[in-house]
Amino acid sequence: xxxxxxxxxxxxxxxxxxxLLATVVGSGMMAENLAGGNVAIALLGNTIPTGAILVVIIxxxxxxxxAHFNPAVTAAFxxxxxxELSRAGLYILVQIIGAVIGVWVAHAMFGEDILQASTHxxxxxxxxxxxxxxxxxxxxxxxxxLHWGIKVxxxxxxxxxxxxxxxxxxxxxxxxxxTVGRTMTDSFSGILPADAPxxxxxxxxxxxxxxxLSSWMFVRQNKGTRRxxx
Numbered sequence: 001x002x003x004x005x006x007x008x009x010x011x012x013x014x015x016x017x018x019x020l021l022a023t024v025v026g027s028g029m030m031a032e033n034l035a036g037g038n039v040a041i042a043l044l045g046n047t048i049p050t051g052a053i054l055v056v057i058i059x060x061x062x063x064x065x066x067a068h069f070n071p072a073v074t075a076a077f078x079x080x081x082x083x084e085l086s087r088a089g090l091y092i093l094v095q096i097i098g099a100v101i102g103v104w105v106a107h108a109m110f111g112e113d114i115l116q117a118s119t120h121x122x123x124x125x126x127x128x129x130x131x132x133x134x135x136x137x138x139x140x141x142x143x144x145x146l147h148w149g150i151k152v153x154x155x156x157x158x159x160x161x162x163x164x165x166x167x168x169x170x171x172x173x174x175x176x177x178x179t180v181g182r183t184m185t186d187s188f189s190g191i192l193p194a195d196a197p198x199x200x201x202x203x204x205x206x207x208x209x210x211x212x213l214s215s216w217m218f219v220r221q222n223k224g225t226r227r228x229x230x
Contacts, residue, residue: 004063004064004065006087006090008064008065009064009065009066009087009091010065010090010091010094011094012061012064012065012067013061013065013068013069013091013094013095013098014094014095014097014098014101015061015098016057016058016060016061016065016067016069016098017069017070017094017095017098017099017102017177018098018099018101018102018105019053019056019057019102020050020053020054020057020069020099020102020178021098021099021100021101021102021103021106021177021178021181021182022102022103022105022106022109023049023050023053023102024046024050024102024178024181024182024189025102025103025106025107025181025182025185025187025189026049026105026106026109026110027045027046027048027049027050028042028045028046028185028187028188028189029106029110029112029187029188030045030110031043031044031045031046031188032187032188042188043165043166043171046165046171046188046189047162047165047166048162050161050162050165051158051159051161051162051165052158054154054157054158054161055154055155055157055158056154057069058153058154058157058158059154062153062154065091066083067154068091068095069095069098069175069177070095070138070174070175070176070177070178071091071092071095071096071175071176071177071204072135072138072139072174072175072176072203072204072206072207073138073139073142073175073207074088074091074092074095075088075092075204075207075208076139076142076143076207076208076210076211079208079211080143080211080215092177095177096176096177096180096181098177099177099178099180099181100180100181100184102181103181103182103184103185104184106185107185112187115184116184116185116186116187116190117183117184117186117193118182118183118184118185118186118190118191118192118193119186119190119192120186120190120191120192121192121195122170122191122192122195122199123192123195123198126169127169127170127199128170128198128199128201128202129169129202130168130169130170130172131168131170131172131173131174131199131202131203131206132202132203132205132206132209133168133206134164134168134170134172134173134174134203134206135174135175135202135203135204135205135206135207135210136206136207136209136210137160137164137174137206137210138157138160138161138164138172138174138175138210139206139207139210139211139214140210140213140214141156141157141160142156142157143210143211143214143218144214144218147214147218148218161174170199173191173199173203174203174206175203176199176200176203176204179191179196179199179200179203180196180200182196183196
């Protein structure tokens with residue numbers, strides 16, 4: 001089997017992230033249109049497609065690029081020295097580009113203005129802490145399932161994000177590229193551009209904490225010794 005080229009890896013990251021944002025924003029607009037003002041129903045309509053598309057794009061693009069679609073995930077792998085700095089920088093760049101394109105695609109599909117800026121305020125210590133927790137859990141999910149060789153990473157990530165939409169005060173952006181993209185839509189899923197930097201800082205902090213915990217907790221034992229996992 002031929003080695004996957006860097007161009008193929010970058011294309012996978014860009015296209016996958018674009019599909020993620022098109023789903024987040026598009027389902028948010030559809031949910032808002034159909035929910036009749038019921039915010040809980042709108043959030044549910046936003047949650048299920050997001051979890052579902054994560055499973056699909058991870059299965060499609062995982063063998064190509066590793067299916068990061070998230071600068072915080074890429075940063076965690078960089079800290080673990082599982083990706084070199086130059087490739088990590090390129091991954092993050094195309095993830096952000098893909099996120100912006102995905103938002104524009106969603107706007108075009110729903111006949112909205114392509115270029116927008118969000119007016120939805122999302123700020124405060126509880127929201128920032130929630131983003132740290134959301135990203136911590138996401139990265140821990142990825143590193144934990146990968147470490148033990150469990151072949152359900154895609155399903156685990158989709159299920160985690162589905163849950164985190166509801167148990168976090170911030171509705172679990174958990175992704176700096178998603179945060180950047182969502183500043184560019186004034187729909188249900190948007191975030192005020194001025195509120196984004198604190199979200200992004202919390203996301204990277206959560207990813208770093210998950211990386212350090214996983215490095216200590218998920219340690220393979222010597223052959224023949226007992227492992228405390230299924």
